[in-house]
Amino acid sequence: MNLWREKTSRLRTLLWREFVELRRDRFTLTIMLLIPVFQMALLAYAITTDFDHLPLCVLDGAHTRESRQLVSAITATGYFTLTPLRDLEEVNSFFGREHCRAALLIPMDFSELIANHKDVRLGLLLDASDTTMATSAEGFLTAMAQAFYRQTRLERTPLTERNLRPEAIGIVTTRSRMLFNPPLSGTVYTIPGLLGMICMFLTVLITALALVRERETGTLEQLLVTPVTPLEVVLGKILPFGVVAMCAIVGSVVFSWLLFGVFPNGSIGLFLAVTPIFLLIGLSLGLLISSLAHSSVDALERSILIMVPQLMLSDFLFPLSLMSLPFRIIGEAIPLTHYLRITRGVYMKSEGLAELWPEVAILCGFLFLLIRGVSRAIKKQS
Amino acid sequence: MSDNTAIIQVETLTRRFGTFTAVDQVSFQVERGEVFGFVGSNGSGKSTTIRMLCGLLAPTEGTARVAGLDIRAEAAQISSHLGYMSQKVSLYGALTAQENALFFGGLYSLPVARIAERQRMLFPRLGLTGREHMLVRELPSGIKQRLALACSLLHDPAVIFLDEPTAGVDLINRQVFWDLIRELAAEGKTLFVTSHYLDEMEHAQHIGFIDRGKLIGFDSPLGLKVHFAGGYRLRLLHDEPQVLATAAASLRTAGYRVEPGDNGEVCVLLADGSRANLEQLRRRLHALNPTLDGTAALPSIEEVFAGMIRQHQPTQEHKA
Numbered sequence A: 001m002n003l004w005r006e007k008t009s010r011l012r013t014l015l016w017r018e019f020v021e022l023r024r025d026r027f028t029l030t031i032m033l034l035i036p037v038f039q040m041a042l043l044a045y046a047i048t049t050d051f052d053h054l055p056l057c058v059l060d061g062a063h064t065r066e067s068r069q070l071v072s073a074i075t076a077t078g079y080f081t082l083t084p085l086r087d088l089e090e091v092n093s094f095f096g097r098e099h100c101r102a103a104l105l106i107p108m109d110f111s112e113l114i115a116n117h118k119d120v121r122l123g124l125l126l127d128a129s130d131t132t133m134a135t136s137a138e139g140f141l142t143a144m145a146q147a148f149y150r151q152t153r154l155e156r157t158p159l160t161e162r163n164l165r166p167e168a169i170g171i172v173t174t175r176s177r178m179l180f181n182p183p184l185s186g187t188v189y190t191i192p193g194l195l196g197m198i199c200m201f202l203t204v205l206i207t208a209l210a211l212v213r214e215r216e217t218g219t220l221e222q223l224l225v226t227p228v229t230p231l232e233v234v235l236g237k238i239l240p241f242g243v244v245a246m247c248a249i250v251g252s253v254v255f256s257w258l259l260f261g262v263f264p265n266g267s268i269g270l271f272l273a274v275t276p277i278f279l280l281i282g283l284s285l286g287l288l289i290s291s292l293a294h295s296s297v298d299a300l301e302r303s304i305l306i307m308v309p310q311l312m313l314s315d316f317l318f319p320l321s322l323m324s325l326p327f328r329i330i331g332e333a334i335p336l337t338h339y340l341r342i343t344r345g346v347y348m349k350s351e352g353l354a355e356l357w358p359e360v361a362i363l364c365g366f367l368f369l370l371i372r373g374v375s376r377a378i379k380k381q382s
Numbered sequence B: 001m002s003d004n005t006a007i008i009q010v011e012t013l014t015r016r017f018g019t020f021t022a023v024d025q026v027s028f029q030v031e032r033g034e035v036f037g038f039v040g041s042n043g044s045g046k047s048t049t050i051r052m053l054c055g056l057l058a059p060t061e062g063t064a065r066v067a068g069l070d071i072r073a074e075a076a077q078i079s080s081h082l083g084y085m086s087q088k089v090s091l092y093g094a095l096t097a098q099e100n101a102l103f104f105g106g107l108y109s110l111p112v113a114r115i116a117e118r119q120r121m122l123f124p125r126l127g128l129t130g131r132e133h134m135l136v137r138e139l140p141s142g143i144k145q146r147l148a149l150a151c152s153l154l155h156d157p158a159v160i161f162l163d164e165p166t167a168g169v170d171l172i173n174r175q176v177f178w179d180l181i182r183e184l185a186a187e188g189k190t191l192f193v194t195s196h197y198l199d200e201m202e203h204a205q206h207i208g209f210i211d212r213g214k215l216i217g218f219d220s221p222l223g224l225k226v227h228f229a230g231g232y233r234l235r236l237l238h239d240e241p242q243v244l245a246t247a248a249a250s251l252r253t254a255g256y257r258v259e260p261g262d263n264g265e266v267c268v269l270l271a272d273g274s275r276a277n278l279e280q281l282r283r284r285l286h287a288l289n290p291t292l293d294g295t296a297a298l299p300s301i302e303e304v305f306a307g308m309i310r311q312h313q314p315t316q317e318h319k320a
């Protein structure tokens, strides 16, 4: 009982100091709160304009009123330059060239299926040599099709099995099916990913410098001669920055909602509950880097070195499902991968805890291991 | 813990960094209520020893007991018994002096009222009154150093480690530090102080000399002077060199150790500096020549240290 009171009073003291320092250091606070919004605006803009006037070929097999409506709706957005095609042979010869980076295939029974309230399958071929373009265009066209007919099921048709040249199609050979709810713009695919990336950058960089600085000024040593435990030092660092980072993320969510109209379809409660866990993971990772670094510069270099592969292998830039097994395994070992599944699930698929609990459990496991790891690292270096 | 055991017991304490031995088989004891001076040139292993005794660094070999607790097995309990002021002033620059005190006091779970009481006691003694609400990064370095000392004393520790507390401090402020150190010792606290100002060490009850990780001397200041520098020196002065020369010869035959001094004078070394012994020498000198004049003095710690380093140099090189 007494011990518990002492522990909490030490932790309170550590937290109090961190908040006093944050209050005095307006610059850091402002940067922390503004950078996410800034990053979001910049990157969302850069990525959504990625496929301005994308050359899109359309093979309209139906030639009905509905199919023409869909095509003109896509044309009306101004994001695509359309080339109508007559048959599959033309798709074969055109696709993958400059004037055909994506192809939309409308089935012959398009109108009948709609009339009978059946699932409609559209074919979509994407030149995945530019994955950013491909995923954005996919999200956008899916959104368009669903806005057109909410129950439409979109399939990335396995056209390689037909007589298309595989090299022309790039790596789009998957049979995976994705079910989306009706989103309204292409940004819906990038925003949840961006949120994950922002969480990562913000947190790792903040704490990557924190312990090195305390070691350089000698205050870490002074802390460790007091009864404070390494775990308390870790919590005393990550909790205050976690609060600030959470404010920044909530700001970004509101910002992306106001600016791009993108808001979670699924459980916003789950998103708000899981994000702090992921922020604490990032902050602990930063601390771990910090505890191993020899200097501030070293800490910065190490955090870049840690973060770049995470962006590559976490499904953020390149679809993990298209990678070879070893990379997929590495990808699963990255917390960002699991967080992205949650944010995308919540934003795009109306998912909640029922579907996403395994990802949540994995994130909790990561957090536990990281906090233990940092506490040990602090004890050992001392 | 019984009263007659030493409050700091160091047994063959060793610390290696890779293949380099920073502290090599060091053993000594410090009694309760003492000021212990730990002296050595830069890089000789003083800070490393202190950091091991404070539980900041694990010994490679050997162990030590501080306040009756083993530094390896009971490191967690030791922290509340000891105060530590590191060589580097370790305070939070963005906090005021008072906030630093509240912070460090809070880490020892002291109630705010108790911290305020200790602050009222320590701040005036260290000349910190009036600076409570200044940001630490705006304070001059001498004041920061005194604040660091105050912060390490808030929880009223029984053993206090001060690693070069007076480095870069001017003469008057060094006096402030040493007055407080002596007062604390008088209250029964044990102080473990390193310094490279050797004259300060005259205040210590015991002095340990460390050279390249090895403890090369451990004694009271007087003991060190007697054992390592031949004890008292009586400098003989006379206008006539001839008179000095005959006096030196006759003292030598009488069994005294006689050495030429730095300025042509003659030095007589007296291992036993008792009053009776000095009187006997004075009478003998008077009998030789009534105009011979002599002043007796002990060598400074500095002279002792220089002498010891000289003695240890050749043996170290033989080993290498």
Ligand SMILES: Nc1ncnc2c1ncn2[C@@H]1O[C@H](COP(=O)(O)OP(=O)(O)O)[C@@H](O)[C@H]1O
Pocket: B017, B022, B040, B041, B042, B043, B044, B045, B046, B047, B048, B049
């Ligand atoms: N963490 C460390 N890693 C490697 N060498 C160290 C470390 N700490 C101290 N040393 C080395 O140990 C020796 C003794 O250092 P130190 O105890 O700080 O000396 P002093 O305090 O007497 O000046 C020095 O040569 C120093 O370079």
Ligand SMILES: [Mg+2]
Pocket: B043, B046, B047, B048, B087, B163
């Ligand atoms: Mg030192």
